[in-house]
Amino acid sequence: MSDIFTADSKTNATEYTVSEISGALKRTVEDAFGNVRVRGEISGYRGPHSSGHAYFALKDDRARLEAVVWRTTMSRLKFRPEEGMExxxxxxxxxxPGKSNYQIVIDSLEPAGAGALMALLEERKRRLAAEGLFEKDRKRPLPxxxxxxxxxxxxxxxxxxxxxxxIADRFPLHVLVWPVRVQGETAGAEVxxxxxxxxxxxxxxxxxxxDVLIVARGGGSLEDLWGFNDEGLARAVAASRIPVISAVGHETDWTLIDLVADVRAPTPTGAAEIAVPVKAELEATLASLAARLRACVTRSIDRRKQTLRxxxxxxxxADQLLALPRRHFDEVTGRLGRGxxxxxxxxxxxLGGIKLSPATLSRRIDEWRKLTDRDVLRAQAALRGIARERRVKFLRASEQLPKCASASLALKKRRFEAAQARITINPLLRAVYSARDRLVLASRRHEQVVSLQLDGLRTRLTQADRLLSTLKLSEQSILERGYALVLDSSGELIKRAAEVKPGDALRLRFADGKATAIATSGEGRAKPRPVTKAKEPGSQGSLF
Structure with missing residues (x-):
């Protein structure tokens, strides 16, 4: 075993990265608790996030469970969650994994039994009854x-x-329909x-x-009919000048609107019978067909839901795939403003630490101008030296050319006389021609080298001039905004008022010109000095 394990590794347990162990825990929890129902009290609910999702917690007397409701699920909830609701x-x-905690992703939410909603309903009922909204004396008779x-x-x-x-079967008359939602959190306000x-x-x-109003809805659970227990709706019905018939739910269902309305009908069909003269031959048939139709539609929808599920x-x-990115996006959004x-x-x-002043820029420009002038002088001196050397070589070659030509002609004559049938080219003449070709080639190369050097120097000079123009424009742009530069008589920039003494001659530089002035106040003793006008172009003279 000592050959297998080193002193630093004394176990053969498998190593996991943080992401691997977090992913394994996530899969284990989701497989083991894929569908659960949890009862608890809502804690920390502050309404939906800006993204539409809601984050809160479910707790009891001993534990706390984080919860999240995605935006698509929030739109399907039958009631709005409230702080402290069970x-x-x-x-x-x-x-x-981002916080190493577990949470429940809620698909549906309902009150913990009818007891919680019934308690709230009873409290509203007692308050409205104390105001006299349920009294029979205030109920209006139907026409x-x-x-x-x-x-x-x-x-x-x-x-x-x-x-x-x-209504058409019993007593045909004019009917006005006001379409509203009869289920959900906005139902009460719409009605x-x-x-x-x-x-x-x-x-x-x-x-x-x-002449009469009918407020109607089919039957359902307490949660389905909760919109008709809205306090604002009950007060609107109580204040109505038109008689109201409440036809919400079935015979066993009741809401606050039933207690406030002038007449309560057991069913919507019964409301139509109460509103018009009584002729109910087809009442049983229509009620049976409507009930069978609702049952068939309900069973068909249930079967399709089961198949789809x-x-x-x-x-x-999509919620499972986007759960982690959504949570991460919400957290990053929260930190974006502070970042x-x-x-x-x-x-x-x-930016505040960068010290940039006209004096600094001027000093840098003078340094660059000196370097540029030095390089230009060096280039000109080198060019003149190379030209002198080439000229001396050319003159030497020119002096030797007649002698070489005479010798070549004499030698050629002797060879012609010695061998008339053979004509040869004097090697010395070929050497002269070759030297001449080399001299021409060297002259061309020299011109190219000089041209390249001059182009390089010209480019550097252009760049330095462009930089100088840019800096001048930068200084000019500051003066265009209403500022001015204050200089002493020697042209140095004055940065503080303590540097000015009474009687000092000042030079003011504006965006459109220059002017001179005399200081009338300062910390030092007055020293009269002669005032001279600025000689720079664009000077406007003294302002004082």
Missing amino acids: VIATGKLTTY HMPMTIGVITSPTGAVIRDILHR AAAVNGFNALSFGDAIKRP AASRALPT LIVNTERKRAR
């Missing part, structure tokens, strides 16, 4: 034969069809707005004012 959450457990009936309900449900059919809207009509308007179990949902503020402060500090 609820039953359905969803799955998962982990968040015996109305000419117009206003119906407030969903335009797509079976309720409105039942009411219209019942209250519809009641106030019908009351705002007058008898002389193009739309006839209804079974097929969706094999595929991960921008810190970055801005750092940039401001760095």
Whole structure:
């Protein structure tokens, strides 16, 4: 064993990275708790995040569980969560590796039994009863034969069809339908707005004012009918000048609007029978068909939901794939504002540490100008030296050329006489021609070298001139904004008031010219000195 393990490694346990162990824990928790129902009290709820998601916790007397509701799920909730409300959450457990904690991703949320909602409903009921909104003395009688009936309900449900059919069979008359939502957190406000809207009509308007109102909805659970327990809706019905018939739910269902309305109907169909004269031959048939239709639709929807749920179990949902990126995005969004503020402060500090003044720029420009002048002088001296050397070589070659030519001609003559049939080229003449070619080639190369050197120097001079122009423009742009440079008589920049004495001659440089001035106050003793006008172009003379 000593050959296998070293002194630093005394175990054969498998090593995991933090990401690997976090991923393994996430898969284990999601597989073991893929679908759970948790009862607890809502804690730390502050409403939806700016992204639409909601983050809070479920707790009891001994533990606390983090919870998250995605934006798509929030829009499907039947009621709005509130701080301290006891609820039953359905969803799955998962982990968040960024903080090494676990949480529940909620798919549905409902109150913890009917007891919590019933307690809230009873409290509202007692408060409205104390104000006298349920008294029989304030209830208005229904008209015996109305000419117009206003119906407030969903335009797509079976309720409105039942009411219209019942009225058409029993007593055909004009019906006004105000479409509203009959389920969800906005149902109460929409129904209250519809009641106030019908009351705002007058008898002389193009739309006839209804003689009686029917507020209708099909049956359902306490949560489904919770919108009709809204306090604002109850007060709107109580203040209505038009008699109101409440037809919410079935016979066993009751809401606050049933207690405030002038008449309560057991069903929406019963409301139509109460609103018009009694002729109910088809009442039983229509009620049976409506019930069977609702049951068939419900069973068909349930079967389709089960089929869809079974097929969706094999595929991960979009919420599962985007859970971690969503959480990370929310956290980064929260830190973005602070990061921008810190970055801005750092940039401001760095910019404040840079000391840039006209005197510094002028000094740098003078240094660069001296270096440029020195390089130009060196280039000119080198060019003159190279030209002198080439000229001497050329003159030497020119002096030797006649002698070489004479010798070449004499030798050529002797060879011609010695061998008339053979004509040869004098080697010395070939050497002269070759030297001449080399001299021409060297002259061309020399011109190229000189041209390249001059181009390089010209480029450096152009860049230095461009930089000088840029710096001047930068200084000029500062003067264009209303500033001025204060110089002493020798042209040095004055930076502080302590440097000025009474009687000092000052030179002022503006954006459009220069001027001279005499200091009338200062910390030092007055020293009169002669005032001279600036000789620079654009000077405007003394301002004093």
